Amino acid sequence: MNIILCEGKRDAWFFHEIMKDHIDFNCILCMPDSGMSKLQELLGSSCFNYIKTQYSLLIYGDNGKPIIIEKVLQRVVVDTLGKVKDDINVVLILDDDGINYNDLYKTIFDKLQSIVRDKSKFNPLPYFEENNNLLILKHPKGRGCITIKLTTVPTSLEDQIANKIVEVKCPHNSKILENGAEKALKYLRKEYYESYEEMIRQSSTWFKGENWVDNIPTFCLLNSS
Structure with missing residues (x-):
């Protein structure tokens, strides 16, 4: 096991x-x-x-x-x-x-x-x-x-995911990351995903x-x- x-x-x-x-x-x-x-x-x-x-x-x-x-x-x-x-x-x-x-x-x-x-x-x-x-x-x-x-x-996982999504989805908008990973993830979730779970699971493929x-x-x- x-x-x-x-x-x-x-x-x-x-x-x-x-x-x-x-x-x-x-x-x-x-x-x-x-x-x-x-x-x-x-x-x-x-x-x-x-x-x-x-x-x-x-x-x-x-x-x-x-x-x-x-x-x-x-x-x-x-x-x-x-x-x-x-x-x-x-x-x-x-x-x-x-x-x-x-x-x-x-x-x-x-x-x-x-x-x-x-x-x-x-x-x-x-x-x-x-x-x-x-x-x-x-x-x-x-x-x-x-x-x-x-x-x-x-x-942290949150930092890794926030950076990766910005890199893939909006590479010219890195200012999203300036206020920390949690705020960045909140913005990215609203912008591109239906839920946090969808965001986390889908982004995993990029790693x-x-x-x-x-x-x-x-x-x-x-x-x-």
Whole structure:
């Protein structure tokens, strides 16, 4: 099972479109703006055993960066490792917001290390290792493994999309971007699209070939059973 965790519903829409080119649409469960309780329900052992027969990829986007790091990632690890007895590959997608990749990576490393050392969550404690920028958690009795890959969006997804739409739709009107990505997206949505979802999904096609986009399906496909 592959799981993509991202910051919000826009990210979920965007990466859903990207992954549809690589995985059968019917095998992707996209959960934009669904809430952590819904994710927790799906990860429960009885529900998970059914979900994994229907889907090869789950995309969750909600809560924002702090909650994704502090709570959602922990929920995925604690609710699945050793309980569903399955290998899970997690792509954690965060806006870099101008922060160095190594600093974000260390934040995730430290968070995972605190989880696997917590005896109130695991007994016996899992093994934790790094390999080629992957963070790997293994149940000591062989009941499952979680591999986590951190990937980042340069600046933010909103910045990327606003810049790309202006580049494609109105290259001579770059002043739209002067007041920030959110205001630019609001204007562009009214000008060219019926909804934010349509704008995000349609614009995703212009990013194919960019490394920060292409490495996500590559990881998922390499680690699919």
